[in-house]
Amino acid sequence: MNEQWLNLYRTEIEEFYKKTQAFAAGELSRKDYKGASGGFGSYAQRDGTKHMLRLRLPGGRLTEPRLQFLARIAGKYNIAPLKLTTCETVQLHNLTPDLLPVLMEQAAYCDIITRGGGGDNPRNVMASPLTGVQEGEAFDVMPWVEAASDYLLSICRDIHMPRKLKVAFCNGVDDCVHASFRDMGFIAQADGTFRLYIAGGLGNNHRMGVLVAEHLPASDVLYAIKAMIDTFCAHGNYENRAKARTRYMQETLGAEELRRVYLENLAACKAEGGLDLNLTPKAVTKTGEGTIEDARVIPQKQKGLYAVAYHPIGGILPTGKPTELAALLRDMPAAECRVAPHETIYIINLTAEEAQRILDATADGAHTLFETSVACIGAAICQQGVRDSQAALQACVQAVREAGIPDGALPKICISGCPSSCSAHQAAAMGFQGGMKPVPGGKPAPAFRMFLNGSDALGAEQFGDFVGTVYEDQLPALLVELGQAAAAAGQDWESWHTAHPEELKAILAKYC
Numbered sequence: 001m002n003e004q005w006l007n008l009y010r011t012e013i014e015e016f017y018k019k020t021q022a023f024a025a026g027e028l029s030r031k032d033y034k035g036a037s038g039g040f041g042s043y044a045q046r047d048g049t050k051h052m053l054r055l056r057l058p059g060g061r062l063t064e065p066r067l068q069f070l071a072r073i074a075g076k077y078n079i080a081p082l083k084l085t086t087c088e089t090v091q092l093h094n095l096t097p098d099l100l101p102v103l104m105e106q107a108a109y110c111d112i113i114t115r116g117g118g119g120d121n122p123r124n125v126m127a128s129p130l131t132g133v134q135e136g137e138a139f140d141v142m143p144w145v146e147a148a149s150d151y152l153l154s155i156c157r158d159i160h161m162p163r164k165l166k167v168a169f170c171n172g173v174d175d176c177v178h179a180s181f182r183d184m185g186f187i188a189q190a191d192g193t194f195r196l197y198i199a200g201g202l203g204n205n206h207r208m209g210v211l212v213a214e215h216l217p218a219s220d221v222l223y224a225i226k227a228m229i230d231t232f233c234a235h236g237n238y239e240n241r242a243k244a245r246t247r248y249m250q251e252t253l254g255a256e257e258l259r260r261v262y263l264e265n266l267a268a269c270k271a272e273g274g275l276d277l278n279l280t281p282k283a284v285t286k287t288g289e290g291t292i293e294d295a296r297v298i299p300q301k302q303k304g305l306y307a308v309a310y311h312p313i314g315g316i317l318p319t320g321k322p323t324e325l326a327a328l329l330r331d332m333p334a335a336e337c338r339v340a341p342h343e344t345i346y347i348i349n350l351t352a353e354e355a356q357r358i359l360d361a362t363a364d365g366a367h368t369l370f371e372t373s374v375a376c377i378g379a380a381i382c383q384q385g386v387r388d389s390q391a392a393l394q395a396c397v398q399a400v401r402e403a404g405i406p407d408g409a410l411p412k413i414c415i416s417g418c419p420s421s422c423s424a425h426q427a428a429a430m431g432f433q434g435g436m437k438p439v440p441g442g443k444p445a446p447a448f449r450m451f452l453n454g455s456d457a458l459g460a461e462q463f464g465d466f467v468g469t470v471y472e473d474q475l476p477a478l479l480v481e482l483g484q485a486a487a488a489a490g491q492d493w494e495s496w497h498t499a500h501p502e503e504l505k506a507i508l509a510k511y512c
Contacts, residue, residue, distance in 0.1 A: 008157075009113070009115060012115070013040070013101050013104050014101070016036065016100075016101070016104075017100065017101040019033060019037070020033075020042075020051075020097045020100055021097060023097075024049075030044060030048065030383075035119070037051075038118035038119025038121070039115065039116065039118065039119040039121055039156075040104065040114055040115060041053055041054040041055070041056060041114030041116070041118050042114065042117070043118060044383065045381050045382070045383065046382060046383045046385070050095060050096065051096070051100055052092060052094075052095065052377075052381070053091070053095055053100060053103055053114060054090075054092075054117035054124075055070075055091070055092070055107060055112050056089060056117050057088060057089050057090065057112070057124060058125050058127075058146050058148075058149035059088065059131070059141075059142050059146065059149075059169075059338070060089075060127065060338045060339035060340060061142070061338060062336070062337035062339060063111065063336060064326075064329065064330075065110045065111055066110055067322060067325060067337055068110070068326050069106065069107060069110035069112060070082070070322040070326075071322035071323040071325075071326040073103060073106065074092075074319050074322050074323070075319070077099060077103075079093070079094070079095070080094065080319045081094070081317075081377075082316070082317040082318075082319060083316060083317070084312070084315040084316075084339055084343040085315070085343070085422075086374065086422060087123060087124045087126060087166070087341070088124060088126050088127075088338075088340065088341055089117070089124050090317070091377065093377070094381075115153060115156060116152065118164075119164070120160070120161050120162065120163050120164060121161075122152035122156060122161075122164070122165045124149075125145050125146075125148045125149040125168070125169070126145070126167070126168040126169065126177040127141050127168070127169045128141065128169070128170050128173065128174040128175070128176070129174070129176070129340035129341070129344070129346050130173075130174060130298070130338070130346060130348065131169075131171040132171075132282075132348075133300040133305070133307060133348050134171060134173050134300070134301060135173075135299065135300070135301045136173050136301075137171040137173045137188065138171060138172030138190050138192075139171070139172070139188050139192060139281060140281035141169040141171050141188050142282075143279040143281055143282075144169060144186070144218060144221050147221065147277055147279060148167060148169075148225055151222050155229075159229055160233070161233055161236065162233075162237055162238050162241075162245075163236070163241065163244040163245050164183075164245075165183045165184070165228070165229065166182050166184070166201070167182065167183065167186075167225065168182045168184070168185050168186070169185075169186045170185065170186065170188060171188050172187060172189065173458065175456055175457070175458040175461070176341045176456055178200075178202070178341070178424065178427060178456055178461075179209075180208060180209050180458075180461050181200030181201060181202065181206070181207065181208045181427070182197070182201065183198065183199065183228070183232075183246040184196070184225065184228050185198075185200065185209055186221065186224075187458070191215065192218055193215040193217055193218060194213070194215075194216045195215070195216070196212050196216045196224060197209030197211055197212070198210055198231075198246065199246040199247050199249050199250055199258060200246075200247055201246065202421035202424055202427065203245075203419060203421045203426075204419055205247060205248065206247070206421070206426050206463055207247040210255050210258055210259055212259050212262050212263060212266075213263075219277050219278060220266075220276075220277075221277055222276075222277060223266060223269040223270045224266060226269045226275065227265040227268075228246075228262065228265075231249070231261055231262045232249070234261075234265075235249050237252075284300075284302050284305070286305060286334040286349055286351075287302075287304055287305075288303075288304030288305045288351035288352060288354075289351065289352070290304070290353060292306060292352040292355050292356060294308075294355075296308055296309045296310070297355055297359070300348065300349070302349075304351065305349055305351065306351070307348040307349075307350065308346070308347045308350060309345075309346055310345045310346075310347065310358075310362035311343065311345075311365045311366040311372045312365050312366075313371060313394070313397060314343070314375050314393050315343030315374065315375065317345075318364065324361055325347070325358075325361065328358065328361055329347070332350065332351075332354045334349040335347060335348065336348055336349060341424070342372065342374050343374050344372065369407060369408055369410070369411065370397070370405070370410040370412065370413070370479075370483075371397055372412050373396075373397070373412050374415070374423045374424070375390050375414075375415040375416075375417075375423055376415070376416050376420075376423045377389075377417075377422075378391065378392075378417045379417050379418075382417060382418075384418055384420065386417055386418040386434040386435060387418070387434025387435070387446055387472060388417065389416060389423065389432075389434060392415055392432075392472060392475060393413075395475070395476050396475060399476035399477070399479065400476075400480060400483060403480045405480065405483035406483075408492035408493065409483040409484075409487045409491075409493060409496075410430075410479060410482065410486070411428075411429040412429065412430075413428060413429075413430045413431065413432065414427075414428035415431075415432045415434075415448070416431070416432070416433050416434060418433070418434050419433060421433070424456070425451060425464070426451060426463050426464055427454040427455065427461070427462075427463060428451070429452070429453065429454060429464075429493070429494075430450070430451070430464075431451040431452075431454055431464050432448035432449065432450055432470075434446075434448055435447055435448065435449055435469065437470075437471055445471055446471070446472040446473075447470060447471050447472055448470055448472060448475060449466060449468075449469050450466070450467050450468055450469065450470055451464030451465060451466055452464055452465055452467050453465055467508055468508055468511075468512025469512055470511045470512050471511075477511070478507070478508075478510075481510075482497075482504075482507055485500070485507060
């Protein structure tokens with residue numbers, strides 16, 4: 001951002017801090033404070049005395065300056081937990097009110113802006129985490145991600161949308177960013193254009209996006225975004241926040257009318273002009289020798305280079321890990337960390353020897369597909385949470401380990417602590433949503449609604465089917481029994497649950 005924008009941002013931080021002090025003193029209600037703090041990427045946690053701060057990372061890029069910042073402040077202020085999010089950001093938790101403006105100011109000097117990290121704002125712009133290095137991709141979408149992010153930040157003070165706007169770019173291979181069911185989703189095509197979907201989303205009344213363009217010129221991306229904002233501001237619901245997301249325009253307008261209105265706005269934006277993009281992805285010039293094979297190592301499209309996947313359990317990054325990674329990457333030219341939507345960090349542009357060093361440094365992470373499961377921060381911290389999804393996942397991981405369930409017998413699961421679907425449970429092979437379940441003759445008990453057969457694979461996207469509700473304390477036992485059944489048949493989860501529907505149904509009936 002330019003210096004004028006940053007100077008105004010620093011002034012806004014000062015004003016935001018005054019509201020934080022007023023909230024701490026009991027002079028500002030939780031609701032009013034949330035309305036102010038969300039626009040700066042911060043929320044009060046459940047107990048009201050501690051706060052979280054969300055670091056905006058376009059495309060999930062933890063560049064060297066950003067990683068160094070995270071390493072410095074995590075160690076200096078002993079910040080925990082550091083939470084990787086499904087919007088490719090990092091959340092800092094358990095912060096004191098006085099620390100918020102300090103971190104926001106320091107972050108700005110390291111190219112991290114928290115503005116628009118929450119509230120009724122354009123959120124972090126997402127990208128396929130391996131864009132630029134992934135074999136088979138249409139093209140590297142990162143330049144358009146960063147241009148979109150800069151544009152949205154430049155106008156975020158000038159627009160008043162009914163609710164947030166989530167924008168994602170898919171490189172044509174990996175749609176873990178859910179481009180086909182975001183508020184806006186751009187999917188790269190081999191001819192250099194984008195397939196564009198709008199008005200999708202997870203959570204209540206989840207919807208697949210509406211296809212509005214098969215071949216949107218890459219130069220027109222900012223026009224497309226402006227047209228979406230214009231459409232949302234004109235037709236979004238400003239009276240009922242529960243229905244103030246773009247996907248509800250599919251109900252009020254209908255898909256065909258929404259498409260017509262949007263394309264009309266797009267044409268008007270292009271006629272106005274001034275937002276053309278002429279971008280070229282930056283080539284990776286680094287070369288490497290040698291080879292390496294490991295379940296966490298991914299060969300890049302650049303011969304001799306590799307990416308390493310690191311998934312801390314539950315997406316909780318150890319406080320000292322940024323410092324460890326920063327020290328390692330300092331001696332690895334062109335290496336970079338990328339935060340992925342499934343709470344994984346990819347370290348890219350590594351030689352075989354560098355990849356081995358990163359593998360050794362990240363051996364504390366997940367070792368099986370199931371251990372790469374995703375969970376939101378949960379009700380112990382989040383004021384919106386219903387269930388402690390982090391505690392539930394930790395209990396399940398421990399039970400599965402103790403039972404000796406082999407890798408692949410269970411899928412990656414996604415656990416959300418409430419209906420908001422912050423773990424994207426509705427698009428998971430196996431997903432869980434926090435809630436309650438009646439107890440015969442007693443009070444309702446903590447439980448999770450269970451969904452099966454969701455998918456975010458490009459071209460095969462579908463939402464999961466609700467199959468029942470399991471008590472929270474029985475969730476580990478359910479997963480162990482499912483894993484044991486697949487293992488006994490000598491099959492992985494995908495093969496077993498497809499080939500044994502009656503056995504699956506019988507096991508579910510015992511718990512759901």
